Amino acid sequence: MKRIFFICILVWSFCQSYSQNQFSSKVYFSEQIATNINHYKYKIKKAKAANDYPEVARLYKDFINQKLIGSYLDDFNVDCFNRKKNNLGDFEKPLVLLTYADWSGPIQEEIELYNSYVEVLHDKIDFLCLIWGSRKKARRMRKLFHKKTEILYVNELRNRDEHTVRMLKHALGLPTIILTNAEKKIIDIIKPTPTFPNLFQYKFEENFTQAINMIKDSK
Numbered sequence: 001m002k003r004i005f006f007i008c009i010l011v012w013s014f015c016q017s018y019s020q021n022q023f024s025s026k027v028y029f030s031e032q033i034a035t036n037i038n039h040y041k042y043k044i045k046k047a048k049a050a051n052d053y054p055e056v057a058r059l060y061k062d063f064i065n066q067k068l069i070g071s072y073l074d075d076f077n078v079d080c081f082n083r084k085k086n087n088l089g090d091f092e093k094p095l096v097l098l099t100y101a102d103w104s105g106p107i108q109e110e111i112e113l114y115n116s117y118v119e120v121l122h123d124k125i126d127f128l129c130l131i132w133g134s135r136k137k138a139r140r141m142r143k144l145f146h147k148k149t150e151i152l153y154v155n156e157l158r159n160r161d162e163h164t165v166r167m168l169k170h171a172l173g174l175p176t177i178i179l180t181n182a183e184k185k186i187i188d189i190i191k192p193t194p195t196f197p198n199l200f201q202y203k204f205e206e207n208f209t210q211a212i213n214m215i216k217d218s219k
Helices: 002-024 029-049 055-067 108-119 133-141 162-168 203-215
Strands: 097-102 124-133 151-154 176-180 187-191
Touching: 002 029, 029 162, 055 151, 108 124, 108 203, 124 133, 133 151, 176 203, 187 203
Parallel strands: 097 124, 124 151
Antiparallel strands: 097 176, 176 187
8 A cells, every 4th residue: 555655656746747847848938038139139230240131131030930939928918908908818819919119000911911811810819919109009000900909009118017028029129920829839920021031032921821820720
């Protein structure tokens, strides 16, 4: 009897250890930014000084693909026109998070493609547009988006998760699209406008469609 009890204790201890290791292996977006951003900025600065802008684009893509995709998007406080939503974690479906500044609206072709996917997939995917600015300006931009898009707005000077939101905005710039599965694991990050890293190869429709299909296939 004692032997069986001892074996049970060993099995329980192993399961606990495995569970903790699994939990600790989850790497968050903010951690990857904090750990790697300075090294990335240093290389970008050198490439810009040499006027090697294709290298700037390559470094930017490498940073996203090697350091950010596969990490988990942090939960943080948001203001939402839907008063039942107060944090990013309140959205339980796979996620398409589009970010804009209140002074920089979307390109017409981009927003038409975005809205077409919202129309078809809003019951399976949460489509969010995060506006960096005031409620008043976010309300004005709200008219551009499909009615099933959740409009969020963040005043980074007053947000209680200031550290996280600053990294989200300033590390990648605006606009940016972040796509995750239901567990908030980042599947893809897209720059929708023809700026870095898209300046030399702008394929928004192809890249966005591919990322949406990856979300639909994710578990």
